[in-house]
Amino acid sequence: MKTILAFRESEYAWVHEKFPCVHPLLLPLCNKPFIEFLIDFAILAGSSAVRILCDGGLGEVERYCEDGSRWGIDLSYASIHPDDSIHAMLGKNRKFCGEERVMIVSGFSFIRYDKRYDYKSFVSSMPPGEWSTCPGGRITLTGVPTKAVPDWLIADLSLMPLDSMTSYYQASMETLKTGESRYVLPGYGDEPECAFGRNVVISKSVEIRKPVSIGNNVQLLGNAIIGPSAIIGSNVIIDRESSVESSIVFDNTYIGEHLEIIGRIASGNRLNDPKSGASIAMEDPHLLSGIKKNRHLRSLPRKIVHACVALVIIAAFFIPFIILWPLLKLGGHWKSSPASFLAERTDETMPLAKVEVDASGAAAAIAVALSLDRYFRLFRVVTGQLALIGSTPLLAGESRPDAPAYVPAYLPGVFSYAEAEEWAATGGDATIVERFHLAHSNPLTDIGLVIKAFINRFQEKSTI
């Protein structure tokens, strides 16, 4: 038998909004990624191969799950169209499905199964059609049954939609309570309802109240109270005299001293209330903060190269700029207005001037052809706020699907990668080119692309 797990971005859009640091399919439930529960279920149902279908990106999921050899199955990935029906999905994966029986789990919903049941026999004896449904999710079987249903066979199963933070919280707490008896959960521990990961440092005065699940590399400092019903992720520090009860603490989170986290979800510097869906960002890093690797250190070579090249361009165009700018400004051909653009970091904005040059005169045409309208932005490259070449800066305040929280990479630049390419740099096409280069370029190729963008702008403006 084979299994298809199908998801649509629209079903898990709320996860992007509430927990932007994690891919929705890797959202942890009791310290185990959501997708692993589905893979476990597919294996219990007798699947030898699983294919994950999605209309969004699967890069992070693929890096985590790889080819499925960890579970002893063949795991593959494919894309679907947002409006594909189950019939269309089967057609698009005809080669994968072959002549075998296929179980299709569609929708972003949690399967309440019990590992003690014999799902393999049950699935092979069930007639084709819908097995279980919930709002936004369903399990469907295709193909003819290979066995007759034995009377004694019971395989309890239900679906729970994960459509909000409330349902996610409920599913997590339910998984923690039912624990090892129903699911395969990570962690070690001699006592039931108490699972610990590797390298957990617990001070002597810490009090642990069951049920709890604690991830890897966790530090619980003096007099902290953990539980009951606490799920602590990996790389977490709970500081002195703090208590975590009926709460979920995501990976890489620091909980400061003397804090009470009751019935909340803490993720980085965000504290969420699962009942109301409200969330607040803690500005004080001593209360709640994210622990993450230094991204700035990784992007340092690119920033240095960009800053050096920007300095060269500033020096080279200083004389034309100092002559043409006052002329155009006085003649009313140079119009500049302040605007707020999205910065590289999620949730941050930066002020930038929007410059419009009326290229009717000769001086204005030269200024535009030499890209002098971007001259002031070059100084932002030297200060590290902008890249020399990157994404087209997005205006803040607009709700857009390509906003930084939704895309794998966004790096606002003076020039955009789309300008370096010859094909139409408009809308979706421009975004495609920018994402490609953000994933594949390096500081040296960036220099070549800056020259290309400059030449393209020069040719475009000089022909106008």
Added chain:
Amino acid sequence: MTITETSKIGIAILSLYGTLDALSAPELRNNRSIIDPEKTVVIDLQQVDFIDSSGIGAIVSASRQKRQPSGGIVLACMNDRVRKVFEITNAQKLFHIFDDTTAAVDFASSRQSASA
């Protein structure tokens, strides 16, 4: 890059071999079946070992030339290397992608006869 063109129930199947980049993209762009706005084309990407933004650009602009932008170009047998590039650029949302050429041809044929 080499392009092999075959036809099945009135649907052109272009099998691409090798590298689809800035150098080879014009060859695909200028293909007769691609240029024809009425013709539904299945592009088999199984043997493409490298694709860059120009390659994706050629496929996207090919679909824009068709009378039915979402169904005029159907992609088939996308290997992992190509799929990852489509995913990074979010271009997978623009196309119907099949893991089997026959299924892609069936789909393209049904689309063509529905629009006729």
